[in-house]
Amino acid sequence: MLLLTSDFHLGYGYNTEREKDCFSVLDEILKEQNDLILFAGDLFDSRVPRLEVLAEAMHFLSKLKDKKSEIKFIECDKEINMRALQGVPFISIYGNHERRANLINPIQSLENAGLLINLHCQKIVFELKGEKIAIHGMSYVPEKYSKDVLEEWAPKPVLNAKNILLLHQNIEPFVYSPLEDVNLKISDLPTGFDIILDGHIHWKNEVPLKNGKLLMAGSTIPTQLNKKESEVRKGYFTLNKELKYREIEQRDFYFKSVETKEEIEEFLENLPERKLKPIIKIKIKNTSHLDLNIIERKYREKGILIFKKEIEKNFEKQKTEIFRKQLSAEEYGLKLLKEKSKFMDSEEFLNLIIEDNTKGVEKLLRKNFEKSEKEKQFS
Ligand SMILES: [Mn+2]
Incomplete structure (x- = not known):
């Protein structure tokens, strides 16, 4: 059996009554008999998780190594740590909550320890009960580049295999929040995949494609606390002969x-x-x-x-104030950058600031300055 899931957001709600909620999915998965786990990004809630959170993730991943699986490894595009294939392999991409431009992210560090395999514009092929299963994965890229990176990679389904593609992007009309960009449309998705599993969207969706399905397993705990999240139960997909959605035990x-x-x-x-x-x-x-x-x-x-x-309609200022309070510091920073700076790639810029990457900030500013100078010349 395959398990298809995403967005555990381990570490969410730290220091609140809900701080243990994010871990319950780990226990539920360990109780199941799986052969392979496919994860579409946002294992952690932050780029640099607390050690307490990292320890829970490592404990979970190492427990998977003790479990039985009938999966057989065939090949992979990249060199992998063979230890990651022991027991039930965990095949992952990293999400927007983990991505650190040009720096090692928590998913990659777990990969270095042989606890999982991360894919970025790569594929890995297995065999299960005589059937070939090819997993292709593109880790999160800023939305602005999603279409180009996917097009350039141009993943090809493996012949005579079940092909599953992992993504972590907004795909129109599925957009995480109105503050975010969306560049990919359903019609831009590559064809020939039996399943495209997209993370990032926190409520469950199942969309039939021409030949195959676009699945969003949703986050395993409510994080946005909006109406949509209150209407759909949290869970993950399992794929044996048929696809099922398994709800997880959680707070109403x-x-x-x-x-x-x-x-x-x-x-x-x-x-x-x-x-x-x-x-x-x-x-x-x-x-x-x-x-x-x-x-x-x-x-x-x-x-x-x-x-x-x-909020009453006439109080625009009050509205902004309350709106601001609903955003995380990072989201609000991104909103401000988008409003105030007309020229640059705000998402990348904010990431570099968060990472304290002064060289990167300088490089990006220079690039933008040169670009605007060039535009001046030609206008
Ligand atoms: Mn997420």
Whole structure:
């Protein structure tokens, strides 16, 4: 059996009531009998995970080495550490949360330890019960380049094999957030693949293609806490003779719009009892007369409460302020860069700043300066 999954976001919610939630998927997978695990990026929530988080990932990956698998290795485009083929191999690409331009990222460091195999514009071929399985993978590239890199690589399906392609990009109409670019369309995807597994999108999708399927397994914990995430259960795909979606045990997540305090109380009083406290996001109109702290204290045992105030249309400034609070520092930085700098590749630029890569920053600035000078000459 193959397991197809992505976006564990290990380390998400550190120092909150939810900090252990991201690890439960690891235990569930270890309970399963798999032959091969295919992972479409964002194993970690950050580029430099805390050691506590890294240790959990390493423990999981090394446990896979003790498990039985019927998979046989045939060939790979690149040199691999044979230790990574022991037990149940974990074939991965890295996602946007891991990518570090020109620096080693956490997925690559686990690969160096022989705990997984990372693909970037490469493929690896196995055999399972007499059937050839070819896994092709392109790790995350800034959206701006996604179409070009994929076109240049031009992955070719292996003859007489089941071909699976791993990606971690926005693919129109599937876009993670309105702040991000999207360059790939479904019609740009290469043909001849039985399955294209795309990470990055955090809610599950199954899209039929001409010959094959585009799958998004979704993240294994809710991270965006939007309406879409509240409507779809989290899980992963398994592929034996047929494709199945297996839900994982997790907190319920409610996304509820209310107008009065009475409505909130009625909703919270009537929640069903569950082993795990649910996550409850409440969107409220007219909050001025409400003391949300009192409600939070009164119902703390009922669930992990998140309040979201709905904004009146006339208060543009207030809106920006609240919008800002919903973004991570990184997302907000990217938004500002995109608004304020008309010339450069904002995503790459922000990455270089985060990495403290002054040489890279200088190089990019120079490149942009030269480009704008050239444009001036010709205009
Ligand atoms: Mn992700």
